[in-house]
Amino acid sequence: MNAIDLLIQDHKLVKKLLEELSTTTERAVKKRGELLHKIEQELQIHTRLEEEILYPAIKQAGGKDEVKMYYEAKEEHRTVDSLVLPDLLHTETGTLEFAGRVKVMKELLEHHIEEEESELFPTAKKLLSKKILEELGQTMETQKKMLKGEQRAA
Ligand SMILES: [Fe+2]
């Protein structure tokens, strides 16, 4: 599978999980915890695939605009991974505070996904050949399997 299709598939799954999580109520304590854990695991792998495989390829093939895009996208990752998600993981799932934080995380991620799909990915398609995107996709698939294995073993 080519790199872009693989990442878009991940986006679909994360958006679905976020939608599910945001429709739960304070009573769904266990379900909220499970969904959040699943989102955390999916994002962990997805972000690594982007930051270690696709983003560097775009940065290297592009010019100043691509470098700016690269840093903006990385900063959006950091906001979720280092600030929003850790806070959420320490919030009681049966509270309204949890729901508020989920809403903010969902908005941030939807914005980020939208920007990737409308700017970053089309740029990647312009700068990188079909063959390269296939190769990157293959590397991603291998890496993904390995990381999933690590998550299961943890
Ligand atoms: Fe991303």
Ligand SMILES: [Fe+2]
């Ligand atoms: Fe993404």
